[in-house]
Amino acid sequence: xxxxxxxxxxxxxxxxxxxxxxxxxxxxxxxxxxxxxxxxxxxxxxxxxxxxxxxxxxxxxxxxxxxxxxxxxxxxxxxxxxxxxxxxxxxxxxxxxxxxxxxxxxxxxxxxxxxxxxxxxxxxxxxxxxxxxxxxxxxxxxxxxxxxxxxxxxxxxxxxxxxxxxxxxxxxxxxxxxxxxxxxxxxxxxxxxxxxxxxxxxxxxxxxxxxxxxxxxxxxxxxxxxxxxxxxxxxxxxxxxxxxxxxxxxxxxxxxxxxxxxxxxxxxxxxxxxxxxxxxxxxxxxxxxxxxxxxxxxxxxxxxxxxxxxxxxxxxxxxxxxxxxxxxxxxxxxxxxxxxxxxxxxxxxxxxxxxxxxxxxxxxx
Numbered sequence: 179x180x181x182x183x184x185x186x187x188x189x190x191x192x193x194x195x196x197x198x199x200x201x202x203x204x205x206x207x208x209x210x211x212x213x214x215x216x217x218x219x220x221x222x223x224x225x226x227x228x229x230x231x232x233x234x235x236x237x238x239x240x241x242x243x244x245x246x247x248x249x250x251x252x253x254x255x256x257x258x259x260x261x262x263x264x265x266x267x268x269x270x271x272x273x274x275x276x277x278x279x280x281x282x283x284x285x286x287x288x289x290x291x292x293x294x295x296x297x298x299x300x301x302x303x304x305x306x307x308x309x310x311x312x313x314x315x316x317x318x319x320x321x322x323x324x325x326x327x328x329x330x331x332x333x334x335x336x337x338x339x340x341x342x343x344x345x346x347x348x349x350x351x352x353x354x355x356x357x358x359x360x361x362x363x364x365x366x367x368x369x370x371x372x373x374x375x376x377x378x379x380x381x382x383x384x385x386x387x388x389x390x391x392x393x394x395x396x397x398x399x400x401x402x403x404x405x406x407x408x409x410x411x412x413x414x415x416x417x418x419x420x421x422x423x424x425x426x427x428x429x430x431x432x433x434x435x436x437x438x439x440x441x442x443x444x445x446x447x448x449x450x451x452x453x454x455x456x457x458x459x460x461x462x463x464x465x466x467x468x469x470x471x472x473x474x475x476x477x478x479x480x481x482x483x484x485x486x487x488x489x490x491x492x493x494x495x496x497x498x499x500x501x502x503x504x505x506x507x508x509x510x511x512x513x514x515x516x517x518x519x520x521x522x523x524x525x526x527x528x529x530x531x532x533x534x535x536x537x538x539x540x541x542x543x
Contacts, residue, residue, distance in 0.1 A: 230333075231333040231335075231349070231387035231388075232387075233335055233347060233349055233387070236335055236347075236385065236387055236390060237335070237337070237347050239390050240321060240337060240383070240385055240390060241288045241337065241345055241347075242287070242288050242289070242317055242318055242319070243257055243258040243288075243318060243319055243320065243321045244256070244257050244258075244288060244321075244337045244338060244345070244382060244383060245257065245258070245270060245285050245286060245287055245288070246284075246285070246286040246338075246339040246342075246344050247270075247272050247276050247277065247283050247284070247285060247295075247309065247381060248283060248284030248285070248286060248292075249276070249277060249278065249280045249283050249284075250280065251278060251280075252378075253339060253342055253378060254272055254273060254276030254277075254338075254339070254378060254379075254380045254381045254382075255272065255276075255337075255338030255339050255378065255379055255380060255381045255382030255396065256270045256271055256272035256276070256285070256309065256381045256382065257270065257271055257321050257337075257381075257382060257383040257392065257395075258270055258314075258318055258319065258320050258321060259271045259308070259320055259321070259323070259417060260320050260421070261314060261318060261319060261320050265312070266312065266313055266314045266316070267310060267311065267312050267314065268310070268311045268314040268318060268320070269298075269308050269309070269310055269417075269421050270285060270295065270308065270309040270310075270311060271306065271307070271308060271381070271395060271413065271417055272306075272307050272308075272309060272380075272381030272382075272395075273305050273306065273307060273380045273381040273395065273397060274300045274301060274302050274304075274305045274306055274307045275305055275361075275362070275380065276307065276380050276381045277297050277300060277307045277309070280297055281296065281297050282294060282295065282296060282297070283295050283297060283309055285309060285311050286344065287315055287318060288344075288345050289315065289317070291315050293311045293313055293314070294311075295309040295310060295311045296309065296310045297309055298310045298420070298421065298424055299419075299420030299421060299423070299424040299425060299426075300420070301416060301420065301425065301426045302362065302363065303362070303363040303365065303428055303538065304363075304365060304408065304412055304416050304426070304509075305359075305361065305362055305363075305365065305397055305408060306395065306408065306412075306413065306416055306417060306420065307381075307420070308417060308420040308421055321383060321385075321390075321391070321392050322389075322390070322391045322392065323391060323392045323410050323413055323414055324386060324389065324391040324392060324393045324410040325410070325414070327355050327356070327367070327393075327409065327410075327411065328352045328355065328369065328386055328393045329352065329355070330351075330352050330353065330354055330355060331351055331352065332351060332352045332386060332387070332388070332393075333349070333350075333351055333386075333387040333388070334349070334350060334351065334352055334371055334373055334384050334385060334386055334387060334393060335347050335348065335349050335350075335373060335384070335385050335387065336348045336349075336350075336371070336373045336374065336375050336379055336382060336383075336384050336385075336396050336405070336407075337382055337383055337385060338378065338379040338380075338381070338382025338383075338396060339378045339379070339382070340374070340375075340376035340377065340378040340379045341376060341377060341378050342378055343378070346379075348373050348374040348375070348379075349373055350371050350372040350373030350374070350405075351371065351372060351373075352369060352370070352371055352393070353370040353371055353372050353403075353404070354369075354370035355367075355369055355370070355409075356368075356502050356506065357369070357370050357406065357502070358501065358502050358505065359397060359398075359406055359408065360398070360406065361397055361398045361406065364501075364505060365408065365412065365505075365509075366409075366412075366502050366505035366506040366509055367408075367409035367411050367412050367506050367509070367510070368394075368397070368406050368407065368408060368409055369384060369393060369394040369406065369407040369408075369409050370404060370405070370406055371384060371394075371405050371406075371407060372403040372404065372405070373405060374399070374405065375396050375397075375398065375399040375405030375406070375407070376399055377399075379396045379399070380396060380397060380398065381395060381396065382395070382396045383395065383396070384396055384407040391410075392410060392413070393407070393409070393410050394407025394408055394409055394410060394413075395407055395408040395413055411506075411510055412509060412510070415509070415510055427513070427514050427537055427538075428509075428514070428537065428538035429508055429512040429513055429514045429516065429535035429536070429537070429538065430463070430514070430535060430536045430537060430538035430539070431463075431465050431504075431508060431533065431535060432459055432460040432463030432464070432465040432466065432536065433456050433457075433458070433459050433460070433465050433469060433471075434456075434457045434458040434459070434460075434471075435454045435455060435456055435457055435490075435501055435504075436454070436455045436457060436501070437453075437454060437455070437500040437501045437502075438450070438451065438452060438453045438454065438455045438489055441478055441479075441481070441483065442455055442483055442484075444478070445476055445478050445483035445484075445485055446483075446485050446486070446487070446489075447526070448489060448523060448526070449523075449526065450489060450491060450523050452491070452498075452499040452500070453489040453490055453491040453498055453499065453523070454489065454490040454498055454500065454501055454503075454504050455484070455487055455488075455489055456469050456470065456471050456472070456487040456488040456489070456490065456522075457471055457472050457484050457487055458471040458472065458487075459471050463536060464533050464534045464535070464536065465533050468520075468531040468532065468533045469488050469520075469522070469531065469533070470486070470487060470488045470524060471486075471487050471488075472484030472485060472486050472487040473485065473486030473487070474486055488522040488523065488524050489522060489523040489524075490504060490520050490521070490522050491521050491522065491523060491528070492520070492521035493507050493508075493518055493519070493520055493521075494507070494511075494518055494519050495519070495521075508535070512535055513535070514535055514536055514537040514538075515534065515535065515536075515537075516534070516535055517532050517533065517534045517535070518532070518533055518535060519531075519532055520532075520533055
């Protein structure tokens with residue numbers, strides 16, 4: 179990015195650091211609605227207890243709302259986020275990397291109908307896109323999107339078109355929450371799952387078995403038994419803006435950082451063990467005036483460690499223990515132009531500084 183200020187002594191470390199960014203824009207999105215239930219009032223997908231799942235019922239309950247996205251470059255998956263019954267217009271969520279630069283895509287529904295869809299909004303940092311279809315089949319309904327983060331161990335299913343194999347369901351559990359996506363920009367609130375997610379699953383829903391609600395948008399498979407999905411909190415925050423404005427403005431702090439570790443704390447002789455260590459700032463941003471980056475390096479057990487930087491331990495009185503905490507707050511709670519209060523540790527003393535967030539620059543600037 180243009181304007182990047184690099185300390186010579188930190189060049190090796192800074193190459194591995196990522197720029198913190200968050201998001202702004204109006205909060206909102208679909209809320210979770212009641213799923214299909216049995217006569218006993220239990221969601222149809224979950225009929226035999228907390229540790230089991232009726233995946234057949236879950237599949238039947240949701241499959242009509244899952245689509246295949248077809249582009250000139252290949253195919254991916256998506257799901258129906260909203261339907262305007264009056265004119266049969268639906269809004270379909272998928273990944274930005276699925277539609278890429280396309281403005282028109284094919285949308286194939288579960289029962290075989292194919293429609294032409296228009297890409298009305300896309301955002302690369304969150305890897306989300308919205309496709310509008312104006313003649314949606316009458317049987318199609320929107321899938322609810324969860325309002326709460328699932329728990330590790332919750333049973334989930336990924337539905338989509340892996341390797342072009344339409345209407346495929348794979349099952350697993352939530353392996354972890356509040357991850358940072360390993361794909362593209364650092365994206366917080368990502369769900370980790372062991373449900374198989376393969377090429378072509380991208381953009382499809384990760385669905386909770388107990389509610390039938392979307393807890394994430396499948397983004398990528400990693401190593402064996404590790405896949406990632408964009409969390410519902412990000413979907414609910416960003417997708418309504420893509421539908422209404424076609425874009426989303428992200429707030430930007432403008433620092434290079436690392437989660438504080440014990441060796442890093444010891445190298446800096448800190449009395450805190452959790453927080454976000456400020457390695458450097460981008461010139462021309464408010465953070466460059468308010469915060470202090472590393473001023474030197476020291477060698478600990480043969481490893482170069484930055485010293486002299488601030489440690490962010492809270493933002494707007496919300497505790498910050500890791501980069502994930504800070505990213506999550508910026509993405510879900512702030513907008514460009516807002517001023518946030520950072521609690522920092524500098525030279526062993528706690529103090530507060532105010533930083534006005536800017537709009538995140540485009541990639542490559």
